[in-house]
Amino acid sequence: MLIAGNWKMNTTLPNAQSLAQSIATGYLERQDTLAPIDMLVCPPDVNLQAVGGELAETPVALGGQHMHHEDAGAFTGEVSAPMLKAVGCTHVIVGHSERRQLFGLSDADVNAQVKQAQAHDLIPVICVGETKPERDAGNAKDVVRTQLHAALNGASVAADDVIIAYEPVWAIGTGDSATPEQAQEMHAFVRSELAALHSPEDASGVHVLYGGSMKPHNAEALLGQPDVNGGLIGGASLTASDFLTIAEIGAAEVAS
């Protein structure tokens, strides 16, 4: 079980420090409860180092939200895997739908970034998911299959090397999450595709996270699905109490 927060383009430095302090304090108060699960936060790049400092006494991991597939060079505005590593990141989100839709990220870009992350011992959290028209047309699984196969072409699918996040685009930031049944159906499909691509052994160990309006009120039902191994949480990760409540729900699921 991995509970991950994607802060997106939110938090100035003081806000990020304050949020991270609250998460650290809350984590330490609940550490016996939360010990069985993994946690990750992905703040804006400019706040990574400060957030890492605030979380230093906890096992909460640090991740980037995006990165370029080259080590360095004339790529104004981008960050690289070595830069993320140097500030303490262990993970990086790759292929978020907002990067795909708003910044033109292609499947080929996602693939290059996945391989670059793995080459630098960063675990890519690969986001896949369909739009509403694609779901309504009955194409959701085809879209996810295409994104998944493209992202993982030539990459490692060992459980320690990759995380998949199923994020239906229509559920992101809308308050309209997938139903637990919809999530389970797609997560099982993702796992079957991973098994076909590589091996059932690898596929069974890969974390497949759900993202899209996961909140304290719906986390139990979503995290209770057998193929849902955690959440990639946007809005609710910006409130420490909500993020920690979801983590507690995840821990309870592990314990049950």
Ligand SMILES: O=C[C@H](O)COP(=O)(O)O
């Ligand atoms: O990366 C996180 C997802 O886009 C979910 O965001 P959300 O929880 O605000 O819907």
